[in-house]
Amino acid sequence: MTPETFKSEYGIDARVLHEVEEIDPENRRVLVKDLQSKKGRWEPYDRLLIATGAVPFCPKVPGSDAPGIYGLHSLQSGITVRNVVDTERPRRAVVVGGGYIGLEMAEALLLRGLEVSLVERGTQVMNTLDPDMGALVSKALVEVGIGLYLEESLEAFEAAGGRVTAVVTDRRTLPADLVILGLGVRPNTALAQRAGIPLGVRGAIRVNDRMQTDTPGIWAAGDCAESFHLVSRRPVHIALGTIANKQGRVAGINIGGGYATFPGVVGTAVSKICKWEVARTGLQEREIRQLGLEFATATIKSTTRAGYYPQAGPITVKALAEKGSGRLLGAQIVGIEGAAKRIDIFATALHAGMSVQEMINLDLSYAPPYSNVWDPVLVAVRQADREVRSAS
């Protein structure tokens, strides 16, 4: 790796000057490499925090090293793409991958006036939603003017004159002046693995509730580390800034000699594509089936504000609950402004282990600019409660 320099939004010039090349847990020391002199030296530690984050998946297809193809995994990579848009004025962009990064980049490029296509291998974008809710997002993408190509696999990139010129799928060739890769990330744990630090789910570093690894003196936090999923009650790897921040806080308190635990996550995430808001929390149908649980679902349509209020618009809320107990298992929301943040009600209820029956009478806020008298969340849990009863 060469020194990376960037100027942050806040005007701070930052530069990576050193890099840890090896960890030697036996002797509690790390091999630090000076990126300019290329020299290394061993440095001792009492406590070590591994916060190496995640690395983006890169497709192994012909032409993937052509200039004009960008992944987004650091502040610098975002700045680079913005500079390219500003200076090179690309006209056509192709986004590969329909996850959060792909969708948010598609929005950003669309708003900058580019013609945007999105290629996704799966049957839907946003695969952390159930197919029925994902279909609403696909529809929204098309509505805002994005060319959507589902169930198409990336096969190659074409280049000419030292620049990418097209994205080739198994069905077509899409001309492109700019390509964005949004194929997801995996924990960046090569360093930890070489040091023999035990890894867990999906290759993330295994940690306890205090963010300690199984190796004495070594802690891990952020996108490189596992979390505990409070609904599935299993370890999970979710690479999101909210979780990384919370883990970092807990690790920092503990490393500093305090005491803190990170109880876990419920899998909340939210995104925005032009006027459309998308949110999810808890488990989706596929995950619930994998756990062998039986469940009921309820999907309701309502409005973000009182129906007669200006700027009221559609919101679809899906709630998933366990048969028998009625325990809330997850929820998904697609709608216009004001829709997405409602997912936090479900997230809080998941933390508290509430049933949909208990949620029916939640004293949620109402005034016409914000909601109907029965908030869409309440309508969904009422319906889910009925489904749980009729199903069990």
Next chain:
Amino acid sequence: MTPETFKSEYGIDARVLHEVEEIDPENRRVLVKDLQSKKGRWEPYDRLLIATGAVPFCPKVPGSDAPGIYGLHSLQSGITVRNVVDTERPRRAVVVGGGYIGLEMAEALLLRGLEVSLVERGTQVMNTLDPDMGALVSKALVEVGIGLYLEESLEAFEAAGGRVTAVVTDRRTLPADLVILGLGVRPNTALAQRAGIPLGVRGAIRVNDRMQTDTPGIWAAGDCAESFHLVSRRPVHIALGTIANKQGRVAGINIGGGYATFPGVVGTAVSKICKWEVARTGLQEREIRQLGLEFATATIKSTTRAGYYPQAGPITVKALAEKGSGRLLGAQIVGIEGAAKRIDIFATALHAGMSVQEMINLDLSYAPPYSNVWDPVLVAVRQADREVRSAS
């Protein structure tokens, strides 16, 4: 009462033709008066629901019956004021009372181009907020252009030519073409009281969790009935549509032979004044002191979206928690668009009886259009947790 006719927003003509004048629980019958013929007749009942709502407080001051003075307590009264604004083109409006109705009417009239003054007897508007948060609302009112007169008591109305011309306080005379009364409501329970049905807190009809009164065969729901406050664990009277609707649903299920209970409320309410959003839930400082509880508070300032995101704006969040246990007791929010609905996170946590410590790691949604990585709610509960620890 004379027959009241109105045309609803949905084009339905509705007319009140009959009114119950007396309830005779002994013989399970009601005296029904035909409002046109003025004749009454006794009708038997098996089960009776009292849903008489609330009546607005009317000030007993000289001139209060002058034309041009309006209360707002029914759909018809709202329609009437709108018609007056449309046809009589009043220029100056004075709103008496700084509660939800007063503030929302002040906004509505301001948006219709009237010059609006608001008179409030107390030291702050929105007295369901603590004084520090109420002060933010007062500031917002002045900012949007409302003439605010705090700590002024209504003394009289002046009239000329058969119309109100001014509102007289103990400090000044405010010229007015239109006066709106927003002095709150009380449960409309005269009928119930005459029938000997036991009343409870603030004169509201006492009910159990199934919305049954203490009188066999008689149920009550809505603004005329009590609720149970889940945080103070005491009966309470809160006249809001959300509660009325939930109570009505529970009463209806039970009267129809089913089984449902209404566990209670946490005192959530929300309002909007132009660009400002105001929300509260749980107990405020005054109420906590009345219960003899000791508590800590935390008030934090943040932004509604990521600080660098367009349209990010101020949000102030106050959290109140019990000393020792750290149990969340209440929360208040004042901010711009996107601020208010966050109160539902606190409301859900209050239902679940969560402590601020348990809330610190809530997996709330984050993306730059919606929030900072640490949602303002999390920043507030983190601060409250520190206060609880340092105070105990």
